[in-house]
Amino acid sequence: MPGNLLLIIMKSRILPNSRMLALQLQEKKKKRLAGLTVTIPLLFILVAIYRWLVLGLNPMVLVAFGISYLFTALGLELGYHRYFSHKAFKTSKFMDGLLAILGSTGAQGPVFFWATFHRKHHVHADVVGDPHSPVAPHSEDDEHGDLLHAHIGWFLHTPLQNFGSNIKDLRKLSHLKFINKHYLIWVVLGLVLLTLIIALIFQITELKALIDLLFWTGFVRIFAAQNVVWAINSLCHKIGQRSFRSGDNSRNLPLLSLLMWGAGWHNKHHAFPVSASMKLKWYQFDPGLWLLRLMSLTGLVWDLRIPEKTQIASKSIKK
Numbered sequence: 380m381p382g383n384l385l386l387i388i389m390k391s392r393i394l395p396n397s398r399m400l401a402l403q404l405q406e407k408k409k410k411r412l413a414g415l416t417v418t419i420p421l422l423f424i425l426v427a428i429y430r431w432l433v434l435g436l437n438p439m440v441l442v443a444f445g446i447s448y449l450f451t452a453l454g455l456e457l458g459y460h461r462y463f464s465h466k467a468f469k470t471s472k473f474m475d476g477l478l479a480i481l482g483s484t485g486a487q488g489p490v491f492f493w494a495t496f497h498r499k500h501h502v503h504a505d506v507v508g509d510p511h512s513p514v515a516p517h518s519e520d521d522e523h524g525d526l527l528h529a530h531i532g533w534f535l536h537t538p539l540q541n542f543g544s545n546i547k548d549l550r551k552l553s554h555l556k557f558i559n560k561h562y563l564i565w566v567v568l569g570l571v572l573l574t575l576i577i578a579l580i581f582q583i584t585e586l587k588a589l590i591d592l593l594f595w596t597g598f599v600r601i602f603a604a605q606n607v608v609w610a611i612n613s614l615c616h617k618i619g620q621r622s623f624r625s626g627d628n629s630r631n632l633p634l635l636s637l638l639m640w641g642a643g644w645h646n647k648h649h650a651f652p653v654s655a656s657m658k659l660k661w662y663q664f665d666p667g668l669w670l671l672r673l674m675s676l677t678g679l680v681w682d683l684r685i686p687e688k689t690q691i692a693s694k695s696i697k698k
């Protein structure tokens with residue numbers, strides 16, 4: 380048998396197995412990382428609350444927690460969601476890199492992971508294939524959907540098959556590939572640097588307050604951001620009111636808009652996914668849009684995509 384023919388036969392037998400093994404290892408690694416991402420902040424939040432009850436808490440630590448949460452949520456909602464998943468506006472390489480790093484500090488997976496699953500969610504919203512619908516079956520044993528799976532189970536169990544096939548536009552960008560690859564560094568920097576910067580700004584030097592600061596601006600911040608985003612995935616497809624025909628079960632929960640830069644207007648978002656605006660009426664709360672408008676005045680972002688009044692009217696449930 381000619382040597383190159385033998386090589387082709389060997390490759391055809393070896394490569395599928397080696398690819399499968401690589402995929403299995405990747406799955407294992409991803410599941411372990413996802414498990415740690417969920418359990419570590421949960422353990423620390425319990426310790427943080429215990430310390431508060433037993434030792435008391437410097438009120439400045441809570442202020443610092445609020446500020447650090449706002450920055451992480453900004454990276455998640457304006458960066459991971461409106462920009463990388465939907466391209467709802469345009470911005471510079473520097474600004475999108477900054478948004479990707481800020482989003483990474485939320486410990487919800489690297490930017491490619493987040494965008495690929497979110498885009499998949501919009502394509503298959505509330506039908507088979509949606510990674511986190513509370514009303515669509517997610518496995519052969521499940522007929523009606525599962526709120527717990529939609530909230531957290533999908534993050535722990537969803538396989539990585541076809542990972543990234545819908546984010547070719549993002550994978551072309553070398554700076555983003557770098558940020559994506561070093562995701563864990565941004566998570567750790569978020570824990571350490573945010574604590575140090577805030578300690579410097581608020582002049583916190585006492586050891587007990589510094590430990591509390593690490594807990595609250597680090598782990599409690601991550602826990603809060605994770606659960607608010609995951610509540611949008613789960614609760615906003617289960618409870619709340621609908622204003623638009625979106626072809627799925629998406630709903631609006633204003634409280635979540637208060638907590639995640641306007642992202643609680645989820646039914647409007649599903650009706651107009653590429654819109655930079657999440658709100659329905661001028662008086663509704665969408666600080667993400669307000670910030671984008673402010674940034675567009677200074678040239679930091681541009682070409683905000685906002686649907687026309689006629690487009691909005693055509694999908695409105697109340698005519």
Ligand SMILES: [Zn+2]
Pocket residue numbers: 500504611612616629645649
């Ligand atoms: Zn949704």
Ligand SMILES: [Zn+2]
Pocket residue numbers: 460464465497501648652
């Ligand atoms: Zn979306």
